[in-house]
Amino acid sequence: xxxxxxxxxxxxxLAVVAGVLTAAAVYLMLSRNLVRFLFGLxxxxxxxxxxxxxxxxxxxxxxxxxxGDAVAPAATVANALPQALILTAIVIGFGLLSFVxxxxxxxxxxxxxxxxxxxxxxxxxxxxxxxxxxxxxxVPSPARGS
Amino acid sequence: MGEAATTANPAAPGADAxxxxxxxxxxxxxxxxxxxxxxxxxxxxxxxxxxxGWAWVPGLDVRLSFYVDGLSLLFALLISGIGFFIFLYAxxxxxxxxxxxxxxxxxxxxxxxMLGLVLADNIITLFVFWELTTLTxxxxxxxxxxxxxxxxxxxxxxxxTGIGGLALLAGLILMAxxxxxxxxxxxxAQGDAIREHALHLPILILVLAGAFTKSAQFxxxxxxxxxxxxxxxxxxxxxxxxxxKAGVYLLARMHPALGDSDWxxxxxxxxxxxxxxxASLLAIRQSDLKLMLAYTxxxxxxxxxxxxxxxxxxxxxxxxxxxxxxxxYKAALFxxxxxxxxxxxxxxxxxxxxxxxxxxxTFAAALAAAFSMAGFPPFLGFIGKELKYEGALAISEAPIxxxxxxxxxxxxxxxxxxxxxxxxxxxxxxxxxxxPHEAPVAMWLGPVVLAACGIIFGVAPGAIGNALVDPTVExxxxxxxxxxxxxxxxxxxxxxxxxxxxxLGAFFFVxxxxxxxxxxxxxxxxxxxxxxxxxxxxxxxxxFAAWQTDLLQGGRQRIYLAxxxxxxxxxxGGTLIAFGGVxxxxxxxxxxxxxxxxxALIVAGALATTQMRSRIGAxxxxxxxxTGVALLFLAFGAPDVAMTQFMIETLxxxxxALILPRLPAMAGRGHPGRHGRLRDAAIAxxxxxxxxxLVIAVTAGPFDRSLTGFFEIASVPDAFGRNIVNVILxxxxxxxxxxxxxxxxxxxxxxxxxxxxxxxxRRDR
Numbered sequence: 001x002x003x004x005x006x007x008x009x010x011x012x013x014l015a016v017v018a019g020v021l022t023a024a025a026v027y028l029m030l031s032r033n034l035v036r037f038l039f040g041l042x043x044x045x046x047x048x049x050x051x052x053x054x055x056x057x058x059x060x061x062x063x064x065x066x067x068g069d070a071v072a073p074a075a076t077v078a079n080a081l082p083q084a085l086i087l088t089a090i091v092i093g094f095g096l097l098s099f100v101x102x103x104x105x106x107x108x109x110x111x112x113x114x115x116x117x118x119x120x121x122x123x124x125x126x127x128x129x130x131x132x133x134x135x136x137x138x139v140p141s142p143a144r145g146s
Numbered sequence: 147m148g149e150a151a152t153t154a155n156p157a158a159p160g161a162d163a164x165x166x167x168x169x170x171x172x173x174x175x176x177x178x179x180x181x182x183x184x185x186x187x188x189x190x191x192x193x194x195x196x197x198x199g200w201a202w203v204p205g206l207d208v209r210l211s212f213y214v215d216g217l218s219l220l221f222a223l224l225i226s227g228i229g230f231f232i233f234l235y236a237x238x239x240x241x242x243x244x245x246x247x248x249x250x251x252x253x254x255x256x257x258x259x260m261l262g263l264v265l266a267d268n269i270i271t272l273f274v275f276w277e278l279t280t281l282t283x284x285x286x287x288x289x290x291x292x293x294x295x296x297x298x299x300x301x302x303x304x305x306x307t308g309i310g311g312l313a314l315l316a317g318l319i320l321m322a323x324x325x326x327x328x329x330x331x332x333x334x335a336q337g338d339a340i341r342e343h344a345l346h347l348p349i350l351i352l353v354l355a356g357a358f359t360k361s362a363q364f365x366x367x368x369x370x371x372x373x374x375x376x377x378x379x380x381x382x383x384x385x386x387x388x389x390x391k392a393g394v395y396l397l398a399r400m401h402p403a404l405g406d407s408d409w410x411x412x413x414x415x416x417x418x419x420x421x422x423x424x425a426s427l428l429a430i431r432q433s434d435l436k437l438m439l440a441y442t443x444x445x446x447x448x449x450x451x452x453x454x455x456x457x458x459x460x461x462x463x464x465x466x467x468x469x470x471x472x473x474x475y476k477a478a479l480f481x482x483x484x485x486x487x488x489x490x491x492x493x494x495x496x497x498x499x500x501x502x503x504x505x506x507x508t509f510a511a512a513l514a515a516a517f518s519m520a521g522f523p524p525f526l527g528f529i530g531k532e533l534k535y536e537g538a539l540a541i542s543e544a545p546i547x548x549x550x551x552x553x554x555x556x557x558x559x560x561x562x563x564x565x566x567x568x569x570x571x572x573x574x575x576x577x578x579x580x581x582p583h584e585a586p587v588a589m590w591l592g593p594v595v596l597a598a599c600g601i602i603f604g605v606a607p608g609a610i611g612n613a614l615v616d617p618t619v620e621x622x623x624x625x626x627x628x629x630x631x632x633x634x635x636x637x638x639x640x641x642x643x644x645x646x647x648x649x650l651g652a653f654f655f656v657x658x659x660x661x662x663x664x665x666x667x668x669x670x671x672x673x674x675x676x677x678x679x680x681x682x683x684x685x686x687x688x689x690f691a692a693w694q695t696d697l698l699q700g701g702r703q704r705i706y707l708a709x710x711x712x713x714x715x716x717x718x719g720g721t722l723i724a725f726g727g728v729x730x731x732x733x734x735x736x737x738x739x740x741x742x743x744x745x746a747l748i749v750a751g752a753l754a755t756t757q758m759r760s761r762i763g764a765x766x767x768x769x770x771x772x773t774g775v776a777l778l779f780l781a782f783g784a785p786d787v788a789m790t791q792f793m794i795e796t797l798x799x800x801x802x803a804l805i806l807p808r809l810p811a812m813a814g815r816g817h818p819g820r821h822g823r824l825r826d827a828a829i830a831x832x833x834x835x836x837x838x839x840l841v842i843a844v845t846a847g848p849f850d851r852s853l854t855g856f857f858e859i860a861s862v863p864d865a866f867g868r869n870i871v872n873v874i875l876x877x878x879x880x881x882x883x884x885x886x887x888x889x890x891x892x893x894x895x896x897x898x899x900x901x902x903x904x905x906x907x908r909r910d911r
Contacts, residue, residue, distance in 0.1 A: 023834025078783030123701035
């Protein structure tokens, strides 16, 4: 067990892992293909959880448990607080992910595409082509009467 | 700048709106206010000041408080008194307009805001009313909202005065910080402290920006003539006694606190003089009577600003008297122009003439008002003009400059006054668009009474001298004064200057055509038009808004996401760099071999996901990364988290396996653009680097474990649990966990709803 407990400065390792996970997630999410976006989202919640976990400092193989004959942990145990936060985050992340997956499927059924560049229902491309007809105001004014 | 005036069509065809008569009754409101303010006059004359206030936002020293001294009362009397006649006048002028009710409410709201502004004691109260006058005047100027020009000019007034209002707010707050109080009545008592403070100049600049935009001083003068797009009753009210005088009021109010410094004196002298002379030159060029009056309003505002720059009491008394003089004659003349427009169908001076027979009462009122404007004895305008010359000669800074400016502007006023009386009323009557008849009583009553005020107070100046002018001058100079208004001062230099003024004015009147030609050539050469600068500024702002909206919100999901991510990189990364947070770990990263192995698994899984072309391959890669994360939790003493992660990872893969086959295959990586992949990879690497640096910076710092320590000690005695993580979740943070369960339940319900709806829509198809 000495090899485990002697180890110091493990946080930078997790920092790099979180960074790589974030980079991969962001790259996938910047794709116009929503399927790739979904994979990015999965990776991103893992990245965030590791950030929270490492910020609470790391302790090897010592779960935050209290022995039956004591009222407090005997030795230094892992930080319980980030674990509780991450448990919540994992579950919430799952709720979000499953909803988004169904939403992407629904969007595909409705729009026939998973290409976000083609999803312009809310902001159609033609929107700013011509000013609305009937308004004689040629002045640069955002306020259109009535 | 001088555009062709479009004649408003006040009398819209159709019967009286049934509610119109009721709306006309609103005139009793200003009348009641006038009576109320007159009843305060004895106390103010006796040298008292009154104040009343309520707590508004006590934590911020904001009070709804009001303060009445000579200065506030002078303005309050003018606002309510002229307001009464304007309401009467508007009832006839616009009574048949289908939206007359709306107009009356706007006008009433404007009057209330204006009264609040001149009576406010707390600076935040002052600012709120200041902005309310801006907003309500916007509604009034743009009342004829089917006209593009009215909308544009209303917006211009709103923007110019609104931006000035913001500057004013900043200046007032700085002043409150320096003076240690939010009440004007306290601040004006601390003139010396404010003048000597390092923030004096910033305060002065900000407050003057507010006053100069509101009172249309050069170079912000352009919005005022454009505001003539408003119906004539509005112009008569806004540009005689109210809206544009708000800036003058502010300068007068601030005189004890900010005046008596070189910056104050020279800025006001120069801006006022330039505005006065420039505007009176432009006034004489106009062919539309209403525009001509608009430019003379600018001239009056410039003169007032110029005299408020001075310290000597003649100059201040001249300003106060001129506020009265100008309000009387300008409101009267605007209403006269409205009557002419109404009765003759035009206000172009070249098409008018010989109206004296058809409009005898209006003619009499116009004659008296114009003579007061020209400063002929025995009108109040004469007294005002004599005081101006005395004040200008007595100023220590630049008596010659100021006197020259005053004489030039006044001479041009004489010429304009002659134009206003002679051109429409005398001579022979040309063919007019309409056959003129004398206006109804409600319309001529205002001009007649106000013009009469100009004579009565001119003949008996003592009546207002002691009652109103004295207390006002005292309020502005913040020391007791006793001035005697007299019609005849004996033969002295001011009288000689008056003779010069009248002679010069008559000369200008005779030479008007040549003057127009001469100034026209000069204006073509100079080309200072604030209006064009305003248009360019607005166009530039709109272009910038369109450009940055296109850039940041281009309607593509990945652009929005990239914007958010780059913001994150710049803000978090920038903060790290700026505050020296970029640190190398204290020791070379070291960990047991299994940890390195798990880390390698996660990294490989994440990188593989980005490279996979098939959905199943990508899913397998994501799953292996997720499993690696679970192993990591297990290695660092978090078995509960690891178990949850395993279960959730499995569930996610199951759901993904159900959904993914229903989606199209991943054709290509989807990073459009020539260097699309490179660009997106750069953003991704930057994000990852910022996250890594952030975690290193956080973990390199000191660590406060006290919260965890509390949970470790309290778990058994308080919550009877030995698994600390579980105790935190179900006991100490139970409400949080409950919320989490609710979120998952709602996400599940929403998913079910989406699935069922999709199924139904498919079956129907």
